[in-house]
Amino acid sequence: AANLGAILADHFARIHNIPAYITDPITVDNFPDIARISGVPGIVRKCRAHVLNIKAVAWAEASRVGKKLSEVNFVVAHMGGGISVAALAGGLIVDVNDGLLGMGPFSPERAGALPIGALVDLCYGGTYTRDEMIALLSNKSGLAGYLGETDLRKVEERIESGDAQAVLIYEAMCYQIAKEIGAAATALKGRIDGIILTGGMANSRRLTDILTDYVRFIAPVTLVPGEHEMKALAEGAIRALTGVETAKVYA
Numbered sequence: 001a002a003n004l005g006a007i008l009a010d011h012f013a014r015i016h017n018i019p020a021y022i023t024d025p026i027t028v029d030n031f032p033d034i035a036r037i038s039g040v041p042g043i044v045r046k047c048r049a050h051v052l053n054i055k056a057v058a059w060a061e062a063s064r065v066g067k068k069l070s071e072v073n074f075v076v077a078h079m080g081g082g083i084s085v086a087a088l089a090g091g092l093i094v095d096v097n098d099g100l101l102g103m104g105p106f107s108p109e110r111a112g113a114l115p116i117g118a119l120v121d122l123c124y125g126g127t128y129t130r131d132e133m134i135a136l137l138s139n140k141s142g143l144a145g146y147l148g149e150t151d152l153r154k155v156e157e158r159i160e161s162g163d164a165q166a167v168l169i170y171e172a173m174c175y176q177i178a179k180e181i182g183a184a185a186t187a188l189k190g191r192i193d194g195i196i197l198t199g200g201m202a203n204s205r206r207l208t209d210i211l212t213d214y215v216r217f218i219a220p221v222t223l224v225p226g227e228h229e230m231k232a233l234a235e236g237a238i239r240a241l242t243g244v245e246t247a248k249v250y251a
Contacts, residue, residue: 021247023236024052030092035187045103049084049096050199056232057198057224058088065193072193075184075219077177077211079201080227081150083107085177087184095187097180101138105176108150108201111141112176143169152201159206174207178214185218192219199227 006022013020031047038045054076062069069091078084082099083106097104097113106112123133136145144150146169147158158166185192195215197208202225212221240247 021237021240023233023240024055028093030094032094035095046098047093047096048098048100048102049086049093050078050080050082050099051093052229052232053198053227054078054084054086054088054093054096055091056228056235057196058091059235060224060228061194061196061222062091067193073188073191074194074196075181075188075192076196076198077181079107079177079197079199079207081107081109083110083112083177083180083199085180085184087187089188095184101134105180106142106173108143108152109139109141111137111145143173152204152207156204156206170207171210174210174214178211181211181215182218185215190218195219195221196224197221198224200225202226 009020009022012018028047028051031045035047036045058072058074058076059069061074062072065072071090073090074088076086076088078086078099083104084096084099085104086093086096088094099107100110103113122128128136142150143152143155147155147166149155149158155166155170159170181195185195195218197211201207202223208221208223215221236245239245
């Protein structure tokens with residue numbers, strides 16, 4: 001959808017003879033070289049995440065505390081069908097897990113980081129094709145794989161009814177998210193002005209309470225539930241038009 005948006009914006013810009021802007025796409029490239037190294041030559045870590053909402057809530061939180069985004073460091077956890085936990089240094093995403101088919105916590109749909117040996121066995125065991133493996137890891141894992149459910153509210157209903165397996169898997173997901181927040185804090189050398197929990201799952205008081213209990217020793221925790229992407233698109237264009245940010249031209 002993000003890639004299609006650029007094409008549509010260009011189409012309407014040509015019709016109406018006006019500028020078109022794309023702000024904070026899925027893939028940005030602020031990684032320092034050290035963050036690109038994976039451990040296997042030929043495999044490069046990429047900066048791919050829920051950038052639009054991550055940047056939007058970071059801008060808002062910086063404004064709330066009376067600072068420019070360039071003056072603060074945040075860890076932002078965007079939690080939805082996929083989960084991205086980003087380390088922002090002065091507004092730049094200097095590290096983040098790949099929330100689709102990369103590292104990080106499992107999510108309602110996605111597998112997250114896995115033991116490599118077991119993953120290799122699964123790939124070459126003859127049960128799954130390549131496309132089936134991608135579908136399994138990106139759409140049929142996490143809460144969907146363990147509990148057959150991607151709706152966090154329904155999982156919480158099962159917890160309330162005494163479902164012990166739902167409790168275990170839910171708390172394991174929180175545990176993994178908290179560990180990823182800790183890792184992002186380390187990438188910033190502990191120099192953090194705040195931790196922001198956002199995305200659809202941040203509407204859950206149960207989930208945010210568990211996460212806050214894990215990570216509040218690192219930095220103050222702020223909740224910005226939901227996604228604010230339409231507003232973020234407009235605000236990004238306004239920053240370019242008013243000179244707060246300099247628009248870049250991509251050919």
